Amino acid sequence: MADRYENQPPEKLQGKYQAMVVCCILGIGSLVSWNSMLTIADYYYKVFPDYHPSRVLTLVYQPFALGTILILAYHESKINTRKRNLIGYILFTISTFLLIVLDLATKGRGGIGPYIGLCAVVASFGLADATVQGGMIGDLSLMCPELVQSFMGGLAVSGALTSALRLITKAAFEKTNDGPRKGAMMFLAISTCIELLCVFLYAYVFPKLPIVKYYRRKAASEGSKTVSADLAAAGIQNQSDLTDDDSKNQRLSNKELLIQNIDYAVNLFLIYVCTLSIFPGFLYENTGQHGLGDWYALVLVAMYNCWDLVGRYTPLVKWLKIENRKLITIAVLSRYLLIPAFYFTAKYGDQGWMIMLISVLGLTNGHLTVCIMTIAPKGYKGPEQNALGNLLVIFLLGGIFAGVALDWLWLIGKKNAF
Numbered sequence: 001m002a003d004r005y006e007n008q009p010p011e012k013l014q015g016k017y018q019a020m021v022v023c024c025i026l027g028i029g030s031l032v033s034w035n036s037m038l039t040i041a042d043y044y045y046k047v048f049p050d051y052h053p054s055r056v057l058t059l060v061y062q063p064f065a066l067g068t069i070l071i072l073a074y075h076e077s078k079i080n081t082r083k084r085n086l087i088g089y090i091l092f093t094i095s096t097f098l099l100i101v102l103d104l105a106t107k108g109r110g111g112i113g114p115y116i117g118l119c120a121v122v123a124s125f126g127l128a129d130a131t132v133q134g135g136m137i138g139d140l141s142l143m144c145p146e147l148v149q150s151f152m153g154g155l156a157v158s159g160a161l162t163s164a165l166r167l168i169t170k171a172a173f174e175k176t177n178d179g180p181r182k183g184a185m186m187f188l189a190i191s192t193c194i195e196l197l198c199v200f201l202y203a204y205v206f207p208k209l210p211i212v213k214y215y216r217r218k219a220a221s222e223g224s225k226t227v228s229a230d231l232a233a234a235g236i237q238n239q240s241d242l243t244d245d246d247s248k249n250q251r252l253s254n255k256e257l258l259i260q261n262i263d264y265a266v267n268l269f270l271i272y273v274c275t276l277s278i279f280p281g282f283l284y285e286n287t288g289q290h291g292l293g294d295w296y297a298l299v300l301v302a303m304y305n306c307w308d309l310v311g312r313y314t315p316l317v318k319w320l321k322i323e324n325r326k327l328i329t330i331a332v333l334s335r336y337l338l339i340p341a342f343y344f345t346a347k348y349g350d351q352g353w354m355i356m357l358i359s360v361l362g363l364t365n366g367h368l369t370v371c372i373m374t375i376a377p378k379g380y381k382g383p384e385q386n387a388l389g390n391l392l393v394i395f396l397l398g399g400i401f402a403g404v405a406l407d408w409l410w411l412i413g414k415k416n417a418f
Contacts, residue, residue, distance in 0.1 A: 014210050014211070015209035015210040015211045015212070016144075016146070016211045018209055019147055019150075019206070019209045019211050019212055020146055020147060020150040021150070022201050022205055022206050022209070023140065023147045023148075023150035023151040023154065023206075024150045024151070024153055024154040024157060025154060025194075025197065025198060025201060026136060026151060026154060026198055026201060026202060026206070027136075027150065027151040027152060027153060027154020027155045027157065027158070028154045028155075028157050028158040028161065028194060028198075029089060029092065029132075029154075029158075029194055029195050029197070029198030030088075030089075030092075030129065030132040030133055030136060030151075030154070030155065030158075030198075031129075031154075031155045031158040031159070032158040032161070032162060032191050032194050032195070033092050033095065033096045033125055033128075033191050033195060034061065034125050034129065035158045035159045035161075035162040035163075035305075036096070036162050036187050036188060036191045037057060037099075037122065037125070038054065038058075038162075038280050038301065039162040039163055039165075039166040039187070039298075039301060040166065040183070040184040040187055040188075041053055041054045041057075041280065041297075042170075042180065042297065042298060043180045043181060043183070043184040044057075044118075046180060047108060047109070047110045047114075048110050048114075048115050048118075049110075051115055054280045055404070055407060055408060056119070057118070057119065057122050058276070058280070058404045058407075059404050059405065060119045060122050060123055060126075061122050061123070061125055061126040061129075062126060062397065062400055062401035062404050063126070063401065064123045064124075064125075064126030064127050064130070065126035065127070065129045065130045065397050065400075065401075066126075066130070066394075066397045066398055066401050067130075068126065068127050068130035068131060069130035069133070069134045069390070069393055069394050069397050070394060072084070072130060072131065072134050072135070072390065073134060073254070073387075073390040073391060073393070073394050074254075076134075076138060076226070076254075076386065076387055076390045077225065077226065077383060077386075077387065078225070079135075079226060080226065080228075080229045081135050081138070081139050081226040081227060081229070081230060081386075082207070082229035082230045082233060083229065084131055084135040085131070085132055085135040085136060085139070085202055086199065086202060086203060087131060088128045088129075088131030088132035088135060089128075089132060089195060089198045089199045089202060090199055091124060091127060091128040091131065092125070092128045092132070092195045092198075093192060093195035093196050093199060094124075095121050095124040095125055095128060096188055096191045096192045096195055097188075097192045098121050098124075099118075099121055099188050100185060100188050100189060100192070102114065102117050102118065102121065103181070103184070103185060103188075104185075108178070108181045129397075130393075130397065133393050133396075133397075134389070134390045134393040134394075136151055137151065137373065137389040137390070137392070137393050138226075138385075138386040138387070138388075138389035138390045138393075139226075139227075139230075139386065139389070140389070141373075141376075141377040141385040141386060141388060141389035142215055142216075142218075142219045142224070142227075142377070142382040142383075142385040142386050142389075143211070143212065143215040144211070144215070145374040145377075145378075148370075148373050148374050148377075149312070149313075149315065149316070149370055149373075149374055152312050152366075152369060152370050152373055153309065153312045153313055153370075155312070156305065156308045156309035156311070156312045156366055157309055159304070159305030159308060159309065160302075160305045160306050160308075160309045162187070162191075162305070163298070163301055163302035163305045163306070164302065165187060165190065166183070166187065166298060166302075167298060167299075167302060169182075169183030169184075169186055169187060170183055170295070170298065203233075207230045207231075207233040207234040208233075208234050208235075212230075212234075213231070213234050213236060215382075216230055216231050216234070217231065217236065218382060219381075219382025219383065219385075219386070220382075222381040222382040222383060223250070223251060223381070223382075223383050224382045224383040224386060226383075226386055227382075251381060251383045251384050251387075252380070252384050254387055254391060257380075257384060257387055257388050257391060258391055261376050261388060261391070261392075263325055263328075263329060264325075264328075264372050264375075264376045264392065265391065265392060265394075265395040266395065267328055267329055267332045267368070267372060268369070268372055268392055268395045268396045268399060269395040269396070269398055269399035269402070270332050270333070270335075270336075270399065271332055271335070271365060271368050271369060271399060272365075272396055272397075272398075272399030272400045272402075272403055273399045273402045273403040273406065274335045274336055274338065274339065274361075274403065275361060275365045275403060276399070276400050276402075276403025276404050276406075276407060277339065277403045277404075277406040277407050277409075278338070278339070278342055278361060278407070279301075279304055279358075279361065280297075280301055296351070299355070300354065300355065300358050303355050303358050303359050303362065304358045304359070304361060304362040305362065306359075306362070307358075307359040307360075307361075307362030307363040307366070308362035308363070308365050308366040309362075309366065310362075310363060310366065311362060311363040311364060311365060311366025311367035311368075311369075311370070312366035312367070312369065312370045313366075313370075314363075314366075314367050315367060315370045315371050315374065320367075321371055322367075322368070322371045323371070323375055328368065328371060328372065331364070331368060332368060335361075335364055335368075338357060338360065338361055341357055342354075342357055345357055369396075372392070373389075373392065376388060376392060377389065
């Protein structure tokens with residue numbers, strides 16, 4: 001079937017802004033379940049006070065995410081991206097709903113049995129995260145940078161949204177009987193609805209947008225086979241004539257792509273090592289007692305999420321976007337000065353300084369992540385951009401895993417830490 005958008009330049013296509021909105025919502029859906037877990041950690045600390053929920057659950061989550069993305073990235077060129085992303089969002093929906101079922105079945109009681117069940121659900125979040133993030137970022141990397149930006153912005157919107165909802169539900173239910181549990185259940189119900197919305201948006205709306213069809217046709221003409229199911233869903237058939245030319249099917253191997261972009265990959269790894277060695281475990285367990293009481297950690301998490309969101313949109317200001325590879329490396333390494341700053345502020349500083357530091361951590365995390373993710377794919381063909389997107393997500397999740405493991409070092413020397 002001929003496509004009437006085939007020969008139009010992408011800036012002339014309709015649907016760009018609709019695609020940006022849909023990408024933002026899909027970004028929210030790819031992280032809202034996990035952010036919900038982090039944001040209701042104060043509830044899980046009451047149910048499981050002896051099991052370090054914010055640290056343990058994050059440590060359970062990450063090996064499954066990292067292991068899954070390694071497998072999927074290796075086989076990326078042969079995987080049906082449409083099925084991959086739909087499976088991921090459906091798994092998120094089911095897993096989030098299971099958290100509600102688990103809490104209702106155990107009536108909010110603690111103990112090792114319910115905690116193991118909670119860890120099992122969190123492991124499924126890790127599987128879904130790697131499935132969706134690698135698939136979506138790889139898919140969007142072969143389109144215009146604004147769509148990657150919107151998806152990455154959606155990841156941060158999910159954090160800001162969950163933090164805002166948590167503060168509202170905590171205030172609303174604080175003085176009611178079993179208030180924290182009611183707030184947590186409302187939270188998870190909203191997250192389940194968002195995940196279900198993402199399933200329908202990705203399945204029925206996103207593939208039919210003109211700009212999305214344009215870039216997927218372009219990727220198919222360059223030899224990509226991962227977009228064929230999405231093109232079929234958009235009503236575009238008979239793509240074989242676009243992909244049979246062996247000269248167009250030539251592409252760099254994953255190893256070659258990684259060598260050419262090793263600085264971007266390592267920088268992404270280092271960004272998330274620094275961030276996750278502080279957030280969220282340090283905020284819940286190492287900031288001491290303050291005037292805000294049990295609101296303190298929630299406020300810090302909310303500040304991080306809000307500034308992370310701001311940071312993911314600051315690259316839209318041209319003079320703020322860092323495109324020089326050496327400058328990106330210098331900025332990434334300079335963030336490690338925040339680690340001693342957090343240590344001494346927790347020991348000697350007051351609430352204001354801690355809020356300022358967590359804001360800087362969030363702002364730089366979001367800004368540098370988007371700079372790398374939007375710059376790295378430029379200049380490559382569609383199949384290479386898809387592969388590179390998956391490779392970058394490996395290093396992103398690897399950095400999160402390493403940061404979560406290093407987060408335990410804050411407990412050294414602390415009484416009754418283990």
